[in-house]
Amino acid sequence: MKYRTNPKNGDSISALAFGFMRLNGRSESEIAQLVAYAVESGVNYFDTAYVYPGSESALGRALAAGYRDRVKIATKLPPYQVKSRDDAERIFRAQLQRLRTGWIDYYLIHMLTSENAWRRLEALGIREWIEEKKAAGLIRNIGFSYHGGREMFRRLVDAYDWEFCMIQYNYLDELNQAGRSGLEYAASKGLPVMVMEPLRGGTLAGRMPKEAGRLLREAAGERSPAEWGLRWVWNHSEVVTALSGMNSMAMLKENVRVASEAEAGTMSERELGVLAEARDVIRACMPVPCTGCAYCMPCPAGVDIPSCFSAYNDVAIEGRLKSLIRYAVRISGHEASLCVKCGRCEPHCPQSIDIRRELAAVKRRMEGPLLRPLHAGIRSFLMLQK
Ligand code: SF4
Numbered sequence: 172m173k174y175r176t177n178p179k180n181g182d183s184i185s186a187l188a189f190g191f192m193r194l195n196g197r198s199e200s201e202i203a204q205l206v207a208y209a210v211e212s213g214v215n216y217f218d219t220a221y222v223y224p225g226s227e228s229a230l231g232r233a234l235a236a237g238y239r240d241r242v243k244i245a246t247k248l249p250p251y252q253v254k255s256r257d258d259a260e261r262i263f264r265a266q267l268q269r270l271r272t273g274w275i276d277y278y279l280i281h282m283l284t285s286e287n288a289w290r291r292l293e294a295l296g297i298r299e300w301i302e303e304k305k306a307a308g309l310i311r312n313i314g315f316s317y318h319g320g321r322e323m324f325r326r327l328v329d330a331y332d333w334e335f336c337m338i339q340y341n342y343l344d345e346l347n348q349a350g351r352s353g354l355e356y357a358a359s360k361g362l363p364v365m366v367m368e369p370l371r372g373g374t375l376a377g378r379m380p381k382e383a384g385r386l387l388r389e390a391a392g393e394r395s396p397a398e399w400g401l402r403w404v405w406n407h408s409e410v411v412t413a414l415s416g417m418n419s420m421a422m423l424k425e426n427v428r429v430a431s432e433a434e435a436g437t438m439s440e441r442e443l444g445v446l447a448e449a450r451d452v453i454r455a456c457m458p459v460p461c462t463g464c465a466y467c468m469p470c471p472a473g474v475d476i477p478s479c480f481s482a483y484n485d486v487a488i489e490g491r492l493k494s495l496i497r498y499a500v501r502i503s504g505h506e507a508s509l510c511v512k513c514g515r516c517e518p519h520c521p522q523s524i525d526i527r528r529e530l531a532a533v534k535r536r537m538e539g540p541l542l543r544p545l546h547a548g549i550r551s552f553l554m555l556q557k
């Protein structure tokens with residue numbers, strides 16, 4: 172495992188961090204095995220959040236097997252659930268209990284959207300609350316996670332004496348959100364940058380258009396698309412660690428291997444050029460830049476927003492028939508056509524997707540009149556299977 176030094180406090184952090192957001196459906200024993208393998212392989216940074224269902228408790232149980240003192244725990248305070256200082260205290264206490272720990276190493280304000288959002292928290296006394304927690308050793312480092320544009324990112328970096336930050340960064344998003352300029356700005360201020368979505372919710376791990384996959388294979392057939400994506404992130408010296416949502420042993424082992432080899436500044440001009448070409452191909456094919464984070468959920472009308480967009484985007488990657496079948500099978504009862512256009516989901520979307528407009532497009536493409544017989548046929552087939 173390669174380690175990178177946190178420029179603020181000298182912590183030695185594994186280049187690969189374990190993101191605990193995408194472990195839904197894994198049993199407790201599978202999670203325990205993944206965590207044990209990760210820690211024994213040198214992964215020492217685990218990221219979760221109050222709002223990831225079951226995630227903090229699962230991580231707490233897995234680390235209770237003697238691993239707590241060998242790792243840094245990062246978790247997050249959801250600002251939209253904080254209407255008073257007491258709310259922050261209540262949530263923090265619950266987090267310590269779920270995580271079975273007496274302190275949080277890296278504590279983030281989750282998805283901080285604007286300077287005003289931070290000022291609102293300050294007006295509630297959160298700055299003093301954080302300082303008390305830090306003085307008591309309950310919070311070791313305070314930071315924020317961010318999905319907005321680059322100008323606001325700079326303002327947020329300057330709004331408080333943060334000790335780290337977390338941004339979405341991958342070769343598809345080099346110029347999106349905080350992007351490369353944000354990464355460089357934070358680093359210029361001595362602020363450690365943790366990276367989330369290095370493979371953009373799996374899109375860069377293989378669910379990509381055939382033409383992009385072909386470009387990567389021809390350049391280095393032995394490398395998987397995930398390895399290409401992770402190497403690109405670790406090629407940046409400003410990145411302290413990259414979170415990967417590893418939900419299988421095969422994925423974990425591959426990522427550990429790559430994290431043990433990849434060094435900053437070692438990708439060649441040719442390799443970077445190949446990734447730039449693959450990026451252009453992927454961008455041209457994806458109608459909706461959804462990462463599947465599910466922050467927009469639940470929808471009061473029952474729409475499964477991320478699954479609708481995933482099936483819609485996959486038309487370009489898997490072909491129309493396969494995507495239509497997936498849409499009809501997996502999204503049955505949660506289709507785009509259920510959207511009543513209330514707009515409640517949109518403020519929560521870190522990608523600023525016009526969800527109502529895009530769901531209307533999904534409806535046209537995936538539920539048009541000619542497709543109704545296909546949907547009805549699949550539903551009848553599924554009923555017979557029950
Ligand atoms: S706008 Fe549509 S998808 Fe969004 S919350 Fe309302 S009903 Fe659900």
Ligand code: SF4
Nearest residue numbers: 461462464465467520
């Ligand atoms: S629509 Fe936005 S909030 Fe919802 S899953 Fe996609 S990226 Fe996340």
